[in-house]
Amino acid sequence: MRFLMFIALPVMLATPALAGPLERACLAAARDAQAETCRCIQTAADRVLALDEQNLVAKFFQDPHLSQELRTSRNARDADLWARYKDFGAQAEQLCARG
DSSP states (O other): OHHHHHHHHHHHHHHHHHOOHHHHHHHHHOTTOOHHHHHHHHHHHHHHOOHHHHHHHHGGGTOTHHHHHHHHOOOHHHHHHHHHHHHHHHHHHHHHOOO
């Protein structure tokens, strides 16, 4: 039993540090955010978005206008990111829907 506690405690304490950018932003943005939902959103992001894209998209939680700037940008790279962002949103909606 002590051995299990020795292993489990550091893992439990380290979990928030292992959260991805979108999971952390989700948890910080809403007081009543469900940890499970935020983890699910991060899982969808991991499937679609690169880490640098996740860091940018996480900023949308604090400043939603940034997403509008991305959407209306004439930059080809921004248009590609917007397409991946929409794909991420669709995947998150499917993956995280509560039935």
